[in-house]
Amino acid sequence: MANRKGQRRRFGTVRQLASGRWQARYRDPLSGEMKSAPHTFDTKTDADIWLTTIEAEIIRATYQAPDAGKVALGPYADDWLKHRKLEDRTRERSKSVIRLHINPTFGAGTLTAITTPRVRAWRTALLEDGVGEPTVVKAYQLLRAILNTAVDDELIRRNPCRIKGADRYDVPERPVLTVAEVYAVADAIQPHHRALVLLAAFTTLRFGELASLRRRDLDLTRSVVLVRRAQSELQNGTLADKAPKSAAGVRSVAFPDELVPELAHHLAHFAGAGQDGHLFQGPRGGLLRRSNFRDDWTRRPRRRRRLRWCLRWRVPGPSGT
Template sequence: MAGKRRQFGRVRKLPSGRYQARYVGPDGVLRPAPHTFRTKRDADAWLADVQTEMRRGDWHDPDAGRVAFGDYASTWIAERGLTTRTTELYRSLLRLHLAPAFGAVAVADISPAAVRRWRADRLGAGVGASTVAKAYALLRAVLTTAVQDQVIRRNPCQIKGASTPPTPERPTATVAEVYAIADALQPRYRALVLMAGFLGLRWGELVGLHRRDVDLDGQAVRVRQAVAELTNGQREIKAPKSAAGKRTVAIPAVIVPDLRWHLEHFAEQGAHGRVFVGAKGAIPRRNHFNRLWHKACDKAGVKGLRFHDLRHTGNTLAASTGASTRELMARMGHSTARAALIYQHASAERDRLIADSVSALVSRSRRPSGAREKDHGSEGHAGDTEG
């Protein structure tokens, strides 16, 4: 009696004795299994799985993942609509850290084990943890898109926390240190330091300010743009990092006289005149200013402080006032609550220490006078005995 004709796919026995399975995909192309099978039953089982995937709509073109990772990642970067600075960073990470290991590898062939091995090799070669984390984050983002494009089924980047390495806690300058550094710098940069330390503005936001952005009567600064320095030495005027970055930040009244004096002596004239310019009338460059910054820190006796750390001072002071998470987010220019919560947590810990100290003072003050006298008497008696 003739056997029942197969409804899906074909199986044939090869001269080697192994079995080959083939099927017609949704695209009408006859496709073989990626490997042969020891038994006909194994080949039938594989075809059954493929048929189930097709019925569920889970079928993926097995050839789609054959694209080389380097080509796919380059296209991914080009299509994201990123800023020039971010594009430079991603291309650098791809060229220096990802392409040597995965550039010629098919996207579908990148396995979790290969990713783990790559990361361990990078760290073992002495590459900084922060750089490896950025490269891993880029790899994961590219492969997440590959999953969405149905090029691969699952993202092989599965190392928990690999894209966010632990970072050492940065120092927070005190109010006295901020003023000491400001006084040690050239007068034209004094207001720059005070605004960074007490408003929490970023370098790029500060050097991107124009006169029209600074309202001393209303005691507010409007952040509309930022200046980004590219690796080729060019500078790019761009919008802040996020929509939340466009914001109005209130100026503490105590530094208004300093800002007024700066505008009178160093800022360019006119509403569109730049607030901060170098001695030769150009926008200050970060590398040049850093040399002045380090000299000023040494003169002020402040060690290990970066200019960006002044932002931590401003945010910490704001958090210590009891500002809400939403208020801190608005002042800092963040679209998520993560950073604001960090500063609030630090402020809460400090407040807890203060409360504990107050509690100890109150407890000592409320002890009955008799108990205090008894304690003094017992101490005196013990002393007499020892004498």
């Protein structure tokens, strides 16, 4: 490649502009296009040094095109989410976190504009604005995952999400109910939810797993319940059963023999018809929603005031569930 005065460089070209400053250009190994340095130089030596640095990056396979990180985070995050294999509910939650907590600060800016100090300031601002720590941790983890992909795509050199401890938070120890307290909750709830409370407390099943149980999943002879699926509720109110996230999610869970009479009574009076009938139903015989259980509990203030703790789903039982 010839320069203005006839010198030849092994890589790139340097020329003096009419302004007296020096311009460095080279052929981008990724696109094959000629690229100019993002700025001009005071001296030819400075331009030569810059080209030597670019050549070294290409040799070390660390080169990135100058305009690689000019992509806006918002569209990049949308595309990232579209290509992830996620459960519908997880996708909804991630989309909501991006929209509410990531895009307002970073969405319109480029990937290269996201620096560690900006990430630190963003995280602090969320906490100061009253966003719950679990949500802030989720937002940080999500931003880090998106930018990890940007590193893999060679759009940025390294991930700016490098704040120690920002990806976790301390979960306060949950109170553990005694057996007597579990039965007090069961006594305080509507009769058709009594077995739900007891089974939740003594098996550690999640609400979605309980809501998806069918008659055929319950074996009173062996005091075992078979977990095959879990119900999820989307933001639009749609309920859907889904397979567990892993093979370990399909499992048999034992429950105390003392629950057999309770569950037999429930089967006789409240469960859906047939072997595929839902074990637990909504107040009008439809699918059970979290709100059905929550509304039942909050509408019974007199009994609830007699309990010395606050019930939250999941029910903390004798086994610490």
